[in-house]
Amino acid sequence: MASTSRLLTAMQDVVATAPVERVVNTHGNGDHWFGNQLLSDREIIAAAPTAAEMRAVGPAEVRALLAQQGRAGAFARRVFRGFDLSDVEPVYPATLYVDELDLVVGGTDVRLIDVGPAHTAGDTIVHVPSAGVVYTGDIVFAGGTPIVWTGPIGNWLRACDLICELGVCTVVPGHGLVTTVRAVRAQAAYLRFVQEEAAARHEKGMTFVEAAQDIDLREYGDLPEHERLVVNVHAVYRELDPDIPALEGPSAFACMGEFMEDLV
Structure with missing residues (x-):
């Protein structure tokens, strides 16, 4: 919530003349919606699968994970160490859509497209054709390692293809710096790499953990948070x-925590 507060403060000169009337939750991960309570009097929009996921895994569930003993809790505390979730209260979207939703915001056409399940159960991208911009949520991790919480990877690759076909000049990722479709193509290449490497090891009878330990990340080894590989391999195995x-x-x-320990 503190991050949302800082964002709203940074935007105060803009919102003074163009107030925020609608909020889009791109997907159900808490770092993308735990600030909703600061905008609870606005129209909050999400894809129907996203709303369901938000109700299933909210701040209470994350706080419970952080309180766990053992490897899962320790790794979660490492990941969330920069966030204070103690005062977060869930505020859910009241406007839900299925597949696509067209809006007009300040006279500008805006198109919401649910390209999930991929990263999560529902993944909204927000396309502003007249500006040549797409806001991708966590369908794009620019310069980072994506994580396949839900999959299938094939859906995520199709989402990357769709973004590249939109003809946009600017891509605003869920994580990382504002970029171009070059970052989308780079991420798609990583996902294809994991898909191929994991499938080859599945055919050999390796467990998903053994497969992740055996994969040489090569040029992807310098990406931050590459312990996510073990979850991504599991997603391929599940497919x-x-x-x-x-x-x-x-x-x-727990899997990522153990895998990260093995890398040290």
Whole structure:
């Protein structure tokens, strides 16, 4: 919530003449919606799958994860160490949409497209055609390692293709600096790399942890947070074998914590 407060303060000169009337939650990860309570009197919009995920995993669940003993809690505390979640109260979107929603904001056409499930159950990109801009949420991690919480990776790759086909000049990612479609193509290349490397090791009978440990990240080894590889490999395994259960939050954090220890 503190991050949202700082953002609103930085925008105060702009919003003085163009007040915020609508808020879009691109997906259900807390770093993208735990500030909703500061804008609870505005129209908050999200894709229907995103809203469902927000209700399933909110601030109470994250606080419980942070309080856990063991590797999952320790890794979660490392990841969230810069955030104070003690006073976050969930405020959910009241306006839900399915697949696409067209809006007019200050006379400008804005198009919302749910390209999920991919990163999460619902992933909204916000396209402003007249400005040549797309806000991607966490469909794009510019200069970082994406994490496939939900998948399938094939959907994420199709989302990357769609963004590249929009003809935009500017890409505002969910994480990283404002960029261009070059970053989208780079991320798609990483996802294809993981997909191919994981599938080859699945065929050899390796477990997903063994596969992640065996993969040489090569040019992707310098990306921050590359311990996410183990979750991404699991996502590929789950696509190849639907009987493999999904990694729940604590299990995913424990896997990444253990994998990061092995890298040291």
